[in-house]
Amino acid sequence: MPLEMHDIQGDLLTGMQKNAELFLFFRITDAPRFKDIAKRHLIGRLATAQTVHERERRVARRTAYGGASQEEWIGVNLGFTKDGLTQLLGRNRPRMESAFERGADAAQTVAALNDPDPAAWIAKFRSNRIDGVFLIAGRDEPSVSFLGNTVRAQLSESIKVVYSEIGAVRPGQNRGREHFGFMDGISQPGIRGLTRPSRRGGAAPDQGLPGQDLVWPGEFVLGYPGQDPQDPEKPGPLAPLPAPWARNGSYMVFRRLEQRVPEFRSFVAAQAARLGIYSELLAARMVGRWRSGAPLELAALRDNPSLAADDMRNNDFDYADDPFQRACPYAAHIRKANPRDDPSGGKAETLRHRIIRAGIAFGPEVMPGEIRTMHSRGLMFVCYQASIERQFEFIQSRYSNNPQFVNGKRRPNDGIAVVPGFDPIIGQAAGNGAREMDEPFPNYPMGNRRTRLEMPQQFVVLTAAAYFFVPSITALRTVLTR
Numbered sequence: 045m046p047l048e049m050h051d052i053q054g055d056l057l058t059g060m061q062k063n064a065e066l067f068l069f070f071r072i073t074d075a076p077r078f079k080d081i082a083k084r085h086l087i088g089r090l091a092t093a094q095t096v097h098e099r100e101r102r103v104a105r106r107t108a109y110g111g112a113s114q115e116e117w118i119g120v121n122l123g124f125t126k127d128g129l130t131q132l133l134g135r136n137r138p139r140m141e142s143a144f145e146r147g148a149d150a151a152q153t154v155a156a157l158n159d160p161d162p163a164a165w166i167a168k169f170r171s172n173r174i175d176g177v178f179l180i181a182g183r184d185e186p187s188v189s190f191l192g193n194t195v196r197a198q199l200s201e202s203i204k205v206v207y208s209e210i211g212a213v214r215p216g217q218n219r220g221r222e223h224f225g226f227m228d229g230i231s232q233p234g235i236r237g238l239t240r241p242s243r244r245g246g247a248a249p250d251q252g253l254p255g256q257d258l259v260w261p262g263e264f265v266l267g268y269p270g271q272d273p274q275d276p277e278k279p280g281p282l283a284p285l286p287a288p289w290a291r292n293g294s295y296m297v298f299r300r301l302e303q304r305v306p307e308f309r310s311f312v313a314a315q316a317a318r319l320g321i322y323s324e325l326l327a328a329r330m331v332g333r334w335r336s337g338a339p340l341e342l343a344a345l346r347d348n349p350s351l352a353a354d355d356m357r358n359n360d361f362d363y364a365d366d367p368f369q370r371a372c373p374y375a376a377h378i379r380k381a382n383p384r385d386d387p388s389g390g391k392a393e394t395l396r397h398r399i400i401r402a403g404i405a406f407g408p409e410v411m412p413g414e415i416r417t418m419h420s421r422g423l424m425f426v427c428y429q430a431s432i433e434r435q436f437e438f439i440q441s442r443y444s445n446n447p448q449f450v451n452g453k454r455r456p457n458d459g460i461a462v463v464p465g466f467d468p469i470i471g472q473a474a475g476n477g478a479r480e481m482d483e484p485f486p487n488y489p490m491g492n493r494r495t496r497l498e499m500p501q502q503f504v505v506l507t508a509a510a511y512f513f514v515p516s517i518t519a520l521r522t523v524l525t526r
């Protein structure tokens with residue numbers, strides 16, 4: 045079943061090209077008018093997966109020949125919350141997936157994810173009902189602001205903007221890095237039927253780049269076969285659609301995650317001194333990669349920038365070779381968020397909990413003398429999936445927030461059961477309680493020193509969140525704007 049790329053919105057499979065991205069959260073105030081204007085002026089302008097994918101290939105070809113990209117980058121996508129769908133379709137609309145119908149700010153969701161109380165989120169974000177979001181991505185902040193103003197002007201009498209914010213890639217040498225300083229955007233699932241196995245050799249037939257497992261597209265886009273729960277290579281049964289028009293759509297999770305960068309730095313420095321290791325090593329053990337992007341599994345004690353820069357090697361690992369967390373702690377962010385072959389069900393289990401990440405940094409660089417966070421900065425986290433409950437929420441609650449995961453691990457010398465602890469980056473304890481992770485000190489290759497890292501504070505704090513459905517172009521042209 046080939047992917048209908050022209051019908052799928054562009055951010056969700058390849059990710060729209062973005063140096064800057066405007067998030068425009070709105071409430072629909074006049075649904076008939078909104079439908080009319082959207083149909084006449086906006087839907088035709090949305091970036092599709094086809095546009096974004098072709099653009100990506102052209103840019104890659106041009107840069108491979110040393111040229112600069114002249115591409116027109118602007119890309120617009122549109123998603124709706126459960127309330128937005130009700131505005132468009134009425135109260136008797138079909139019910140979508142349960143997490144989406146609950147919403148990110150529901151008490152049940154907040155409790156399940158150990159999230160901060162929505163009363164503490166950004167007040168403006170909470171000031172009105174959010175029905176939808178425009179994602180406007182482009183080359184720079186002026187161009188996305190300009191297009192944002194055009195969209196607002198066109199829709200002015202049919203929507204009210206509740207909250208808007210621009211994310212932007214970090215400047216200069218920090219391009220591609222998130223605010224703690226780590227290279228981001230390295231490991232994404234490959235999509236069967238879209239991601240081509242690398243022609244440079246070295247990847248297995250079920251991989252794109254080496255280590256990038258191919259996943260059946262139904263894990264991310266509705267209406268296609270997803271993964272078989274037992275066999276990582278086989279497609280599973282086709283999940284029933286909540287409504288025929290949901291085909292080629294996807295669920296999007298948005299989380300505005302503030303990062304306490306000076307606090308993270310001083311904590312890491314103090315704890316590294318306590319443990320007798322250098323700070324870069326402790327930071328890497330919390331994330332599972334060095335700041336350069338080199339994975340601990342392939343560079344356990346020392347950074348390796350040339351490995352980090354080589355996409356044929358920098359993701360080519362599993363955890364079976366590291367059963368005692370000597371190279372990479374069980375709790376490290378990347379080992380929690382994508383445990384690869386670590387869980388008892390192996391890859392087949394993990395591949396049912398993958399997400400496609402498409403976030404962008406926001407906020408200013410740390411200012412000289414800013415020893416405690418004075419400016420809001422962090423990650424506009426965005427991810428796509430076919431089920432928020434089985435994918436994003438599962439990762440957050442069952443992996444990152446769960447000190448017992450990965451279950452069943454034992455110490456190498458005495459066989460005592462290990463409690464891996466929280467993901468130090470995104471893990472959240474109930475009631476904002478203190479967190480711990482196991483083995484911050486590396487016992488690589490053969491040591492047996494037992495250490496724990498106590499983390500009394502969060503370094504990543506949720507300040508706004510919402511769940512959206514990102515419909516197909518066909519649904520937007522027909523059922524949703526009828």
Ligand code: N7H
Nearest residue numbers: 222226227228229230231301331378381382423439469504
């Ligand atoms: Fe994470 N970080 O800087 O520590 N993330 N992340 N993430 N993340 C990854 O492989 C980070 C967040 C995943 O396949 C890298 O692209 C920060 C949420 C997944 O091996 C780095 C924040 C969730 C992966 C970071 C944050 C995830 C991943 C390595 C918040 C989902 C792929 C670069 C401020 C619940 C793992 C890379 C794999 C990678 C960081 C948020 C999930 C450096 C700072 C909320 C699945």
